[in-house]
Amino acid sequence: MEKLFNKILVANRSEIAVRVMNACRALGIPSVAVYSEADVNAKHRWFADEAVFIGPPAPGHSYLDIEKIIDAAKQTGCDAIHPGYGFLAENSLFPGRCAEEGITFIGPSAKSMRLMGNKVESRIKMADAGIPLIPGMKDIGADFASFERAAEKAGYPVMIKAAAGGGGKGMRIVHAPDTLQDAIEAARREAKNAFGDETVYLEKYISNPRHIEFQVLADAHGNCVHVFERECSIQRRHQKIIEETPSVALTDETRARMGADAVRVAKAADYTNAGTVEFLLDEKGNYYFLEMNTRIQVEHPITEMVTGVDLVVEQIRIAAGLPLSGQLLNLTQRGHAIECRIYAEDGENNFMPSTGKVIHYSEPTGPGIRVDSGIMAGSDVTIDYDPIMAKLIVHAPDRSTAITKMIDALNHYKILGVRTSKRFMIDVMSHPDFAAGKTYTNFIEKHMLDRAVDNGTYRELATALATAASVTRARAAASSSGGGPAEQASPWEIIGAWQIGDSIHE
Amino acid sequence: MNRTEFMFDGQPVESLYERIGERFKVVVGEKTFELQPYGDNLYLVQFNGKKLTAAVAESRGVYYIDIDSVLLEVREPSQDSIAGGAADVGAADKIFAPMPGKIVKIMAEVGGDVREKQALVIVEAMKMENPVLARAKGKVKAIHFAVGDQVDTESPIIELELEEG
Numbered sequence: 280m281e282k283l284f285n286k287i288l289v290a291n292r293s294e295i296a297v298r299v300m301n302a303c304r305a306l307g308i309p310s311v312a313v314y315s316e317a318d319v320n321a322k323h324r325w326f327a328d329e330a331v332f333i334g335p336p337a338p339g340h341s342y343l344d345i346e347k348i349i350d351a352a353k354q355t356g357c358d359a360i361h362p363g364y365g366f367l368a369e370n371s372l373f374p375g376r377c378a379e380e381g382i383t384f385i386g387p388s389a390k391s392m393r394l395m396g397n398k399v400e401s402r403i404k405m406a407d408a409g410i411p412l413i414p415g416m417k418d419i420g421a422d423f424a425s426f427e428r429a430a431e432k433a434g435y436p437v438m439i440k441a442a443a444g445g446g447g448k449g450m451r452i453v454h455a456p457d458t459l460q461d462a463i464e465a466a467r468r469e470a471k472n473a474f475g476d477e478t479v480y481l482e483k484y485i486s487n488p489r490h491i492e493f494q495v496l497a498d499a500h501g502n503c504v505h506v507f508e509r510e511c512s513i514q515r516r517h518q519k520i521i522e523e524t525p526s527v528a529l530t531d532e533t534r535a536r537m538g539a540d541a542v543r544v545a546k547a548a549d550y551t552n553a554g555t556v557e558f559l560l561d562e563k564g565n566y567y568f569l570e571m572n573t574r575i576q577v578e579h580p581i582t583e584m585v586t587g588v589d590l591v592v593e594q595i596r597i598a599a600g601l602p603l604s605g606q607l608l609n610l611t612q613r614g615h616a617i618e619c620r621i622y623a624e625d626g627e628n629n630f631m632p633s634t635g636k637v638i639h640y641s642e643p644t645g646p647g648i649r650v651d652s653g654i655m656a657g658s659d660v661t662i663d664y665d666p667i668m669a670k671l672i673v674h675a676p677d678r679s680t681a682i683t684k685m686i687d688a689l690n691h692y693k694i695l696g697v698r699t700s701k702r703f704m705i706d707v708m709s710h711p712d713f714a715a716g717k718t719y720t721n722f723i724e725k726h727m728l729d730r731a732v733d734n735g736t737y738r739e740l741a742t743a744l745a746t747a748a749s750v751t752r753a754r755a756a757a758s759s760s761g762g763g764p765a766e767q768a769s770p771w772e773i774i775g776a777w778q779i780g781d782s783i784h785e
Numbered sequence: 786m787n788r789t790e791f792m793f794d795g796q797p798v799e800s801l802y803e804r805i806g807e808r809f810k811v812v813v814g815e816k817t818f819e820l821q822p823y824g825d826n827l828y829l830v831q832f833n834g835k836k837l838t839a840a841v842a843e844s845r846g847v848y849y850i851d852i853d854s855v856l857l858e859v860r861e862p863s864q865d866s867i868a869g870g871a872a873d874v875g876a877a878d879k880i881f882a883p884m885p886g887k888i889v890k891i892m893a894e895v896g897g898d899v900r901e902k903q904a905l906v907i908v909e910a911m912k913m914e915n916p917v918l919a920r921a922k923g924k925v926k927a928i929h930f931a932v933g934d935q936v937d938t939e940s941p942i943i944e945l946e947l948e949e950g
Contacts, residue, residue, distance in 0.1 A: 448913070465890075465914070468889055468890070468914070469909075469914055472889070472909060516913075627856070631883055631884075631915065632883075632884060632910060632911045632913070632915075634884065636844070638842040638843075638844050638849060639825075639826045639840055639841075639842035639849070641824065641825075641826075641827060641840065662884055662885060662886070662910050662911055664911070665911065666911050689854055690837075690838050690853045690854050691838050693826075693827065693838075693840035693851050694851075695826070695840055695841075695842045695849040695850075695851060696842065696844060696849055698856055699856070701851075701854040701856075702854040702855055702856070705854055732855055734794070734855065734857055736855075737850075737852045737855055737857060738793055738794075738798065738813075739798075739813035739814055739815075739816045739818070740813075740816075740818060740830065740832060740837075740839070740852060741793060741848075741850050741852065741857045741859050742791050742793060742798045742800050742811075742813045742859055743800060743802075743809070743811035743813050743816075743818040743820060743830075744820065744828060744839050744841040744848070744850050744852070744859075745791050745800075745841060745843075745848035745850065745859040746789050746791070746800045746802050746809070746811050746813075747802070747809040747811065747820045747822075747828060747841070748826070748841040748842070748843055748848055749789065749843070749848070749861075750787075750789075750802065750804070750809070751822075752843055
């Protein structure tokens with residue numbers, strides 16, 4: 280097979296960079312990593328065929344610096360760049376800058392990106408295309424009075440969202456007029472920090488919704504298909520933590536209608552490459568267009584597990600000008616897949632970001648188990664970047680088997696030195712409402728706030744394990760002459776006592 | 786059997802152990818465990834009729850443990866006295882950032898009353914806003930930083946005068 284590109288630079292880090300490099304390898308294309316000072320020993324830096332150092336940890340001086348990325352691509356002879364998700368993936372200046380240098384950007388056009396990146400403009404465009412929308416502001420709010428009027432009109436509760444938003448940042452639910460102003464301020468601050476744009480807007484808040492999104496793929500020859508749905512209703516502070524497909528909430532009829540609308544959204548945006556159309560589904564089966572994400576999504580592997588499509592390979596093929604693979608024209612959903620996101624967050628302490636050195640790392644294995652990981656033993660998890668470390672994905676013939684398999688796989692997934700929310704996710708999936716498929720976006724607020732883990736149960740066993748480890752360690756030390764380098768202290772060991780709230784917007 | 790001592794949740798815990806080939810037999814209090822290694826840092830154990838998968842690794846005198854996804858820490862006795870000193874009583878009057886970050890909002894004034902669990906400061910780290918709460922009731926004695934300041938975890942952002950009882 281002729282190579283689609285000579286060499287691909289992956290303008291990202293952690294698990295998604297590794298994922299893209301694996302797709303490159305599958306296509307026989309060499310890949311180039313970029314890495315900051317914080318990532319000298321990072322997995323992605325060593326998973327590429329070459330690696331280019333691009334500067335200090337702060338993203339603005341490394342992973343977000345377009346010129347440094349372009350220089351790295353030119354220096355290593357790359358003819359294409361894959362942006363992953365986050366960082367430059369949805370920066371509409373980037374595709375043009377790549378084109379100026381004769382480098383192919385593996386993603387949509389700047390124009391589609393710009394349209395979908397602006398949540399206000401894209402709503403107007405999709406309303407014109409006949410796609411159902413949530414009632415709310417037609418325009419961005421100019422002054423507080425316009426927010427008040429829009430809130431009155433839509434009816435409380437309402438939602439404040441960042442125009443440039445995504446990933447739960449710059450979002451607030453407001454239940455009553457007296458907290459509206461504070462929520463707008465907080466959302467603006469967060470939006471400004473996360474996206475450099477403090478513009479926010481308001482819309483009606485749909486209670487008990489599910490988050491259902493459709494994967495779409497579109498080539499440069501006018502072909503556009505959907506690759507079924509993902510349900511991502513299990514969210515904490517608007518961050519997805521557990522995703523699954525198929526959704527138990529969709530009938531074949533609703534699935535077909537939503538899928539067709541997802542394709543219409545992509546076509547209305549003149550879209551090419553892989554994208555995701557997000558909908559809210561209410562209890563009556565009504566659905567509303569939320570936004571389109573113009574990138575590969577964190578949760579894309581569950582789609583791959585049930586369809587057998589390699590979405591990143593498709594992205595590369597589309598960018599190379601090929602038509603969609605033939606298999607995409609005749610897809611079915613086979614079995615059930617679940618993904619759990621492994622964040623460096625303490626599930627037993629209000630999901631506080633956790634940092635430190637990974638002192639032990641081992642992955643679960645077995646049929647239908649996939650780990651997309653950005654870390655390995657010895658990795659440093661720092662405060663410089665998003666806290667996602669890895670994703671655990673399982674595939675089974677049916678949903679209940681997938682749940683059981685996921686719980687067992689989480690228990691065999693061992694990461695020590697940095698705290699995670701594995702136990703929290705197990706408790707979510709062990710809840711009778713989860714088993715019953717009653718997965719609404721308020722699931723965690725409703726079922727998980729009073730949750731407590733009784734560490735006392737394992738008091739004796741933990742001591743027994745420490746005993747075994749200390750004896751093993753003493754024996755290893757006795758049989759080797761020198762000691763290893765000193766471990767770095769994690770902040771948790773240094774800080775001592777402090778406490779934190781469960782949510783900013785109570 | 787050999788004897789060792791650790792600290793768990795600030796309490797001393799004693800264990801007795803012997804090795805049977807690669808396997809460990811450990812007695813802690815009333816309970817006896819057999820631990821079967823199955824890889825570096827990994828052990829299998831049958832506990833209350835259930836197979837558990839456990840990992841344990843040590844760093845600076847702290848044993849980090851995962852027993853079926855429950856994360857625990859067991860300390861060597863010398864380590865516990867160091868960590869316990871700063872973390873115990875008296876620290877509630879100083880409000881620290883949980884991790885290095887930027888102060889984006891301060892919701893307290895000097896002289897103002899503070900109730901337990903009241904959010905006092907919002908620190909942005911890892912692109913998320915994290916509220917920092919009061920751990921006890923009191924009055925604000927001093928505020929050492931302003932909005933926009935970078936803070937570390939060593940210097941208190943706010944000091945409180947705690948109310949008795």
